[in-house]
Amino acid sequence: xxxxxPDQNMHSSGEGCLEDDKPDVMLPCFRRNMYxxxxxxxxxxxxxxxxxxxxxxxKRALDESHFYLSSSTAADSGPExxxxxxxxxxxxxxxxxSGHVSTGASPEGEHPITDHLQAKRARVENIIRVxxxxxxxxxxxxxxxxxxxxxxxxxxxxxxxxNKRKQRLPQHQEHSAAGQVSRKPGSSNTDNCNSKDxxxxxxxxxxxxxxxxxxxxxxxxxxxxxxxxxxxxxxxxTEAGAERDVLEQESRYLSGEDDxxxxxxxxxxxxxxxxxxxxxxxxxxxxxxxxxxxxKQELSRAVNDCVDRVFKKAxxxxxxxxxxxxxxxSPEISMGADRKSQQAGSALDxxxxxxxxxxxxxxxxxxxxxxxxxxxxxxxxxxxxxxxAAAPLSSVTPTVKRPYPVHQTPFQFNYSTPLHDSHILEHLxxxxxxxxxxxxxxxxxxxxRTSPDSVDLPWDTIAMRSKVTSGxxxxxxxxxxxxxxxxxxxxxxxxxxxxxxxxxxxxxxxYMSLNIQEGLTPSHLKKAKLMFFYTxxxxxxxxxxxxxxxxxxxxxxxQLIKWFSNFREFYYIQMExxxxxxxxxxxxxxxxxTVSRDSELFRALNMHYNKANDFHVPDRFxxxxxxxxxxxxxxxxxxxxxxxxxxxxxxxxxxxLDSDVPEEFKTSSYL
DNA sequence: AGGAAACCTG
DNA sequence: CAGGTTTCCT
Numbered sequence: 146x147x148x149x150x151p152d153q154n155m156h157s158s159g160e161g162c163l164e165d166d167k168p169d170v171m172l173p174c175f176r177r178n179m180y181x182x183x184x185x186x187x188x189x190x191x192x193x194x195x196x197x198x199x200x201x202x203x204k205r206a207l208d209e210s211h212f213y214l215s216s217s218t219a220a221d222s223g224p225e226x227x228x229x230x231x232x233x234x235x236x237x238x239x240x241x242x243s244g245h246v247s248t249g250a251s252p253e254g255e256h257p258i259t260d261h262l263q264a265k266r267a268r269v270e271n272i273i274r275v276x277x278x279x280x281x282x283x284x285x286x287x288x289x290x291x292x293x294x295x296x297x298x299x300x301x302x303x304x305x306x307x308n309k310r311k312q313r314l315p316q317h318q319e320h321s322a323a324g325q326v327s328r329k330p331g332s333s334n335t336d337n338c339n340s341k342d343x344x345x346x347x348x349x350x351x352x353x354x355x356x357x358x359x360x361x362x363x364x365x366x367x368x369x370x371x372x373x374x375x376x377x378x379x380x381x382x383t384e385a386g387a388e389r390d391v392l393e394q395e396s397r398y399l400s401g402e403d404d405x406x407x408x409x410x411x412x413x414x415x416x417x418x419x420x421x422x423x424x425x426x427x428x429x430x431x432x433x434x435x436x437x438x439x440x441k442q443e444l445s446r447a448v449n450d451c452v453d454r455v456f457k458k459a460x461x462x463x464x465x466x467x468x469x470x471x472x473x474x475s476p477e478i479s480m481g482a483d484r485k486s487q488q489a490g491s492a493l494d495x496x497x498x499x500x501x502x503x504x505x506x507x508x509x510x511x512x513x514x515x516x517x518x519x520x521x522x523x524x525x526x527x528x529x530x531x532x533x534a535a536a537p538l539s540s541v542t543p544t545v546k547r548p549y550p551v552h553q554t555p556f557q558f559n560y561s562t563p564l565h566d567s568h569i570l571e572h573l574x575x576x577x578x579x580x581x582x583x584x585x586x587x588x589x590x591x592x593x594r595t596s597p598d599s600v601d602l603p604w605d606t607i608a609m610r611s612k613v614t615s616g617x618x619x620x621x622x623x624x625x626x627x628x629x630x631x632x633x634x635x636x637x638x639x640x641x642x643x644x645x646x647x648x649x650x651x652x653x654x655x656y657m658s659l660n661i662q663e664g665l666t667p668s669h670l671k672k673a674k675l676m677f678f679y680t681x682x683x684x685x686x687x688x689x690x691x692x693x694x695x696x697x698x699x700x701x702x703x704q705l706i707k708w709f710s711n712f713r714e715f716y717y718i719q720m721e722x723x724x725x726x727x728x729x730x731x732x733x734x735x736x737x738x739t740v741s742r743d744s745e746l747f748r749a750l751n752m753h754y755n756k757a758n759d760f761h762v763p764d765r766f767x768x769x770x771x772x773x774x775x776x777x778x779x780x781x782x783x784x785x786x787x788x789x790x791x792x793x794x795x796x797x798x799x800x801x802l803d804s805d806v807p808e809e810f811k812t813s814s815y816l
Numbered sequence: 817a818g819g820a821a822a823c824c825t826g
Numbered sequence: 827c828a829g830g831t832t833t834c835c836t
Contacts, residue, residue, distance in 0.1 A: 670817090685830090699829085702829095702830095703829080703830080704818095706829095706830065706831080707817090707818075707830095707831095708817090710830090710831065710832070711817070711818080713831095713832090714832080714833080790823095792832090792833095793832090796831095796832090
């Protein structure tokens with residue numbers, strides 16, 4: 146490698162290969178190629194298509210042999226790679242190696258113009274071969290070099306230059322690969338495994354080499370057509386037509402855009418040099434853009450494939466992936482279906498659908514060893530930082546009793562459990578989100594008991610989860626691979642169930658007797674009255690717990706509180722009334738005042754709170770009523786009622802007599 | 817049952 | 827001060 150040789154063009158072109166193309170930088174080197182290379186015959190098909198095929202082969206060789214990575218010696222590549230590449234080369238263009246030597250013996254000017262095309266093709270092929278550094282081409286290059294050395298010293302210089310190019314490329318590669326790519330999958334690889342790291346690194350470097358290759362190809366082609374422009378004058382119509390055909394095919398291959406067709410057809414009629422130049426410039430620009438896009442697409446796809454392969458190899462070799470790695474790998478795994486849709490949405494809808502299809506096909510071939518087809522990947526999806534599938538909460542197994550607040554503990558559905566969304570929805574509609582899911586066989590025991598803190602769980606969350614569950618539980622593509630997955634961790638759009646929707650569903654479902662609605666219904670009032678037999682001072686949390694089918698808001702909560710306030714009002718009014726009545730009746734001892742189910746007081750209360758008398762009033766309520774009556778009797782007897790706030794003392798006493806509302810009030814509507 | 821107002825409380 | 831409670835009233 147002659148470092149003294151001015152090879153900045155290669156270097157700078159390599160540098161600019163990531164951001165912008167610099168055809169002018171490539172120009173000198175390429176011009177030398179143009180005029181010094183021997184001639185070869187143009188076969189059918191376009192230059193670009195053939196070159197792309199070649200590039201694909203080279204990429205394949207690179208991929209399989211890691212040629213670039215292993216100091217670019219021919220011994221590094223496997224024999225299969227050589228055979229495949231060489232066979233392909235001979236198959237695609239039979240003229241390439243031999244044609245080089247044979248036709249190269251004659252100077253360029255002495256050949257007809259068809260030979261000129263062949264020469265250009267051969268030069269480009271040679272460039273690609275050298276750039277790819279495939280052992281096959283290397284052999285050709287060696288023989289060619291020997292031949293050309295005898296003939297022309299320029300050939301030797303060119304070969305020398307290219308040889309140096311070969312060796313500079315990996316240098317730059319390592320540079321850029323270490324600088325740029327290492328933080329992409331490398332960041333996801335907090336490696337516990339060196340081989341995986343190496344694999345990842347190799348793949349990254351391959352990617353870079355491929356990227357560079359494509360970029361150089363693009364520049365070469367730009368130069369090819371730039372060189373051809375001044376020659377249009379000297380051509381006859383057929384040759385110009387052939388050239389146009391080549392351009393057309395290539396442009397169609399690269400863009401497939403209609404406006405380009407229009408430009409092409411207009412160019413068909415143009416004869417003048419300026420016209421051709423303008424059109425050629427447009428073509429070049431378009432091709433450049435197309436190549437750029439192609440490069441981007443292919444690069445990102447290749448990055449994805451690399452990451453996929455790394456993880457696949459790691460998993461296939463039984464390497465235990467640490468949790469952070471799995472977190473990075475799981476989006477990839479779960480993205481299989483997404484990628485298809487994304488591909489359908491992004492790449493195939495584009496005007497370059499044909500190109501994308503061709504690219505994917507070639508990539509499929511290029512990655513023929515891979516069982517997984519990378520064709521669906523059009524973006525660097527693996528590099529997209531997604532919400533980790535294994536969020537901290539998901540590590541909580543379903544059997545873990547709730548050490549966290551319920552609103553942090555998501556519903557966890559085991560996909561192995563056959564569960565239909567209708568079950569959950571039915572349960573939600575019947576018992577509400579705050580009711581326990583113990584009745585459902587799939588529900589973990591952590592959800593069996595609903596404690597008062599569970600009311601912090603907003604109904605929206607439940608609704609969203611139920612929607613998510615209904616949408617994805619039934620037909621998850623890979624249930625077994627994901628295992629128990631928390632619904633929370635599915636990166637799915639949060640769809641809120643409308644109350645009306647649920648209501649209509651409930652109406653259609655005969656099993657759903659309780660509607661979920663914004664407002665409070667008479668049924669809720671009745672239930673509240675029955676609850677009053679247990680609790681006179683229910684907290685808002687208790688209310689939310691025992692009214693799971695109510696979408697709580699400030700108004701609803703106030704309404705429920707007001708209800709109980711009214712209940713208390715009536716209750717205390719009755720107590721005061723009966724206490725005063727007892728005093729009026731001459732009851733001298735508090736112990737003579739009792740409250741039984743036959744009491745007038747109880748009848749009044751039962752009439753008020755249990756009008757239908759279909760509820761068995763708990764005995765505890767009778768006790769509390771008796772205590773309250775005694776308190777009022779004592780207070781009135783002590784003339785404490787002169788104090789405007791004399792009842793407050795009684796309230797303090799009574800509020801401590803609340804008992805727990807039975808669970809049936811949660812799980813049953815009592816309607 | 818509910819509105820209004822005063823009152824209480826964190 | 828917001829929200830809840832009590833009281834009074836209709």
